[in-house]
Amino acid sequence: xxxxxxxxxxxxxxxxxxxxxxxxxxxxxxxxxxxxxxxxxxxxxxxxxxxxxxxxxxxxxxxxxxxxxxxxxxxxxxxxxxxxxxxxxxxxxxxxxxxxxxxxxxxxxxxxxxxxxxxxxxxxxxxxxxxxxxxxxxxxxxxxxxxxxxxxxxxxxxxxxxxxxxxxxxxxxxxxxxxxxxxxxxxxxxxxxxxxxxxxxxxxxxxxxxxxxxxxxxxxxxxxxxxxxxxxxxxxxxxxxxxxxxxxxxxxxxxxxxxxxxxxxxxxxxxxxxxxxxxxxxxxxxxxxxxxxxxxxxxxxxxxxxxxxxxxxxxxxxxxxxxxxxxxxxxxxxxxxxxxxxxxxxxxxxxxxxxxxxxxxxxxxxxxxxxxxxxxxxxxxxxxxxxxxxxxxxxxxxxxxxxxxxxxxxxxxxxxxxx
Amino acid sequence: xxxxxxxxxxxxxxxxxxxxxxxxxxxxxxxxxxxxxxxxxxxxxxxxxxxxxxxxxxxxxxxxxxxxxxxxxxxxxxxxxxxxxxxxxxxxxxxxxxxxxxxxxxxxxxxxxxxxxxxxxxxxxxxxxxx
Numbered sequence: 001x002x003x004x005x006x007x008x009x010x011x012x013x014x015x016x017x018x019x020x021x022x023x024x025x026x027x028x029x030x031x032x033x034x035x036x037x038x039x040x041x042x043x044x045x046x047x048x049x050x051x052x053x054x055x056x057x058x059x060x061x062x063x064x065x066x067x068x069x070x071x072x073x074x075x076x077x078x079x080x081x082x083x084x085x086x087x088x089x090x091x092x093x094x095x096x097x098x099x100x101x102x103x104x105x106x107x108x109x110x111x112x113x114x115x116x117x118x119x120x121x122x123x124x125x126x127x128x129x130x131x132x133x134x135x136x137x138x139x140x141x142x143x144x145x146x147x148x149x150x151x152x153x154x155x156x157x158x159x160x161x162x163x164x165x166x167x168x169x170x171x172x173x174x175x176x177x178x179x180x181x182x183x184x185x186x187x188x189x190x191x192x193x194x195x196x197x198x199x200x201x202x203x204x205x206x207x208x209x210x211x212x213x214x215x216x217x218x219x220x221x222x223x224x225x226x227x228x229x230x231x232x233x234x235x236x237x238x239x240x241x242x243x244x245x246x247x248x249x250x251x252x253x254x255x256x257x258x259x260x261x262x263x264x265x266x267x268x269x270x271x272x273x274x275x276x277x278x279x280x281x282x283x284x285x286x287x288x289x290x291x292x293x294x295x296x297x298x299x300x301x302x303x304x305x306x307x308x309x310x311x312x313x314x315x316x317x318x319x320x321x322x323x324x325x326x327x328x329x330x331x332x333x334x335x336x337x338x339x340x341x342x343x344x345x346x347x348x349x350x351x352x353x354x355x356x357x358x359x360x361x362x363x364x365x366x367x368x369x370x371x372x373x374x375x376x377x378x379x380x381x382x383x384x385x386x387x388x389x390x391x392x393x394x395x396x397x398x399x400x401x402x403x404x405x406x407x408x409x410x411x412x413x414x415x416x417x418x419x
Numbered sequence: 420x421x422x423x424x425x426x427x428x429x430x431x432x433x434x435x436x437x438x439x440x441x442x443x444x445x446x447x448x449x450x451x452x453x454x455x456x457x458x459x460x461x462x463x464x465x466x467x468x469x470x471x472x473x474x475x476x477x478x479x480x481x482x483x484x485x486x487x488x489x490x491x492x493x494x495x496x497x498x499x500x501x502x503x504x505x506x507x508x509x510x511x512x513x514x515x516x517x518x519x520x521x522x523x524x525x526x527x528x529x530x531x532x533x534x535x536x537x538x539x540x541x542x543x544x545x546x547x548x549x550x
Contacts, residue, residue, distance in 0.1 A: 256449050366475075392437050396472035404472075405448050412441035 011051050014060060015044055020137045022064045024111030027118070030072045034164045037136065039071035040064070112137070113228055117177060117185050120192040123170050128163035129192045130199070135160055137224075138217050148214045149199070186229075190238050190294065193222050197242050201249070215246055236285040237295030243278035244301035247271040259406040263310035275305045296325045300337075315344040332364040336373055348381035368397035372407060379414065388414050421465060421541035422514035424504045424521060426534060429497060439527050446525050454521060458506065463517070469502035505541060514538055 019040060026036040043064045057063040119133040131149075134140045140148075146156035177185045200214025222239040229235050251265040279302050285295060300321050307313040319341035325334045335358055343351025355374050364370050375390035391411035395404045436444060458464040476499070477491040504521070508514050518536040526532040 256445070257452060258445075258448070395437055396474050399471045401469055405444075408437045409441055409444055411437060412439060412444050416441050 008052055011048065011056070014056075015047060016139045018061050018064055019044060019139050020115050021061060021111045022068060023136055024113075024115035025065050026068045026072060028111065028114060029069070030076070032072075033118075033167050034161070035072065035075050036068070037164075039068040039075065042071050043068035112224070116189050116225065118167060120185075120189040121167065121170075122184075122188050124163055124166055126192065126195055128159060128166065129188075130196055131156060131159050132163045132167075133192055133221070134196065134217060138221060140217065144213075186232065186235070189225065190234060193218050193225065194238060194241075194294075196221070197245075201245060215242070215249070218242060219246060233285045233288055233290055234292040234294045236281050237292060237298050240278040240281040240285070241294050241298035241301060243274045243281070244298055244305050247274035247278065247305060253402075257402065258409070259402045261406075262304060267309065270305065275302075278302060279306070291324070293325060293329050296321050296328075313344075315341055319345050332358060332361050333369070335361075336364070336369060340373060340377075343377050343380065348377045351377045352381065366397065368394040368403075371397065372403075375407075375410070384414050384418060387411075420509075420511070420514075421505060421507050421543070422511070423539050423541055424506065424514065424518045425537040425539070426501045426503065426521065427498045427537060428501045428534060443525070443527050443529065446529060450524050454524070458504065458517065463506045463508055463513075465505040465507050467502065467504040470500060473499040511538075511540070 022043065023036060023040045026040055027033055030036055030039075046067050047060070047064060051057070051060075116133070116137055119136050120129045124132065131145055134145045134148075135142065142157050142160060143153050145160075146153040149156065197215050197218035200216070200218060219239075219242050222235070222242055226232075226235050226239045247270050248262070248265060250271070251267065251269040252260055254260055278298065282295065282298055282302055286299070300318050303314050303317050303321070319338070322334060322338040322341050325331075326338055335354070339351045339354030339358065342354050352374065355370065355377070358364055358370060371390045371394035375387045375394060378390060379387035388411045391407050391414070395407035395411070398404050398407065436447060439447070455464070455467060458467075474492060477489040479487050479489050482488045504517070506514060506517055508517070515538060518538050522534050522536050523531040524534065
């Protein structure tokens with residue numbers, strides 16, 4: 001077995017890619033998500049045991065579906081027998097009919113997509129959908145997901161198992177979305193992937209600013225989705241947005257883990273390859289019409305990434321993009337970013353006016369981001385005391401340690417300068 | 420044995436980190452990060468969390484029908500819990516030693532803050548059966 005190590009690596013890679021396809025196919029056929037997942041796990045273990053010695057089967061995917069199908073057959077038999085014993089009621093459907101195996105069908109594209117639609121179904125809470133997607137489509141272990149979200153493994157296991165129960169109870173696996181439903185369901189998938197990416201990029205709590213494993217996983221899933229549906233502009237936009245944001249990761253924190261704002265980042269540390277890939281995606285997608293929020297946000301990120309320095313940023317372009325975004329989404333965070341762009345183009349006074357209007361929006365009242373933006377604009381306007389006060393107020397309200405440290409340091413810098 | 424080390428900081432006292440000079444803030448943050456890293460590396464850290472500022476803290480009680488009744492904010496509170504560590508150590512003395520390290524975090528001018536750290540043992544499972 002001289003060639004064993006490279007084969008092992010290849011097998012691992014292959015299994016990771018195949019497991020959502022196999023799970024999708026098995027769930028579709030047997031309609032029991034939890035049992036299907038167990039069966040697929042057993043099939044994967046069988047593959048790891050047999051393939052290194054016997055070599056890859058001709059059609060690894062069909063092999064896995066067949067083995068998982070056999071496990072499901074055993075499972076259904078056992079279940080039927082148990083029910084039979086317990087209830088002394090014979091199932092109306094003969095077991096052999098329940099077990100009838102449909103031909104091992106072909107379309108890997110539909111299997112993975114169906115699995116994604118199911119895991120990101122709107123009946124699931126976002127945290128459940130995220131956990132289930134990472135587990136079933138991403139192939140992460142429960143322990144890995146728990147670690148990424150800084151919760152005990154038992155908690156994550158419970159969250160995943162409840163999500164499966166919800167799916168079972170709602171009959172979700174059997175739905176094939178209609179053409180109209182499909183857009184909404186795809187929107188839910190995009191949203192879940194975006195949440196995973198953001199969780200990794202700006203860890204929503206705790207001292208670590210980045211949890212790159214989550215961002216990396218979100219990127220991998222977005223790539224997969226884009227490969228499955230290359231024609232969808234918003235999927236391409238989402239992937240571009242992730243690439244163009246993630247490209248700045250290395251420059252976003254200093255040596256002590258401190259947060260560095262966009263305008264002070266060392267742009268030579270930005271990932272040019274990721275920027276190139278993101279821009280190319282956008283360039284191919286934008287002219288195709290029907291521009292959605294992910295494409296617009298990606299376009300904003302691209303304008304930042306392509307500026308040689310903060311001073312050379314094309315703010316009028318960003319202002320126009322946020323104007324478009326405002327028209328298609330009623331989101332106060334978009335309006336907040338619009339106000340920043342207004343300040344950069346027309347001066348801080350105009351931006352501050354926009355903030356006054358936003359402060360009356362109950363969705364944003366008391367939000368630290370509003371205070372932080374006000375502090376920055378006041379600083380630009382030369383109102384040092386006002387800026388210090390709002391930096392401190394934002395620091396008291398944020399739930400991110402890294403951001404709080406950044407905000408109090410920023411206030412201290414202004415105080416020090418005042419002498 | 421496990422201990423919870425609670426950092427209670429006085430509202431108007433020396434731990435007004437937001438009012439310090441920039442250099443002292445940075446030194447304090449660097450100390451806390453290296454302290455957390457050391458605890459992790461020694462294999463004694465079970466968990467640690469910092470809490471968001473107290474100015475939006477509420478006290479909640481159940482009303483008649485079980486719905487939440489909130490009270491607060493409490494700007495006049497004398498002290499508040501800023502964060503905690505849970506450590507798994509061989510002796511109470513080791514827990515005190517770790518607490519003393521945290522207490523000596525640098526404050527204004529780099530002088531140790533000597534913050535009070537409350538050390539409480541974490542309740543354990545039932546004892547083994549005795550015959």
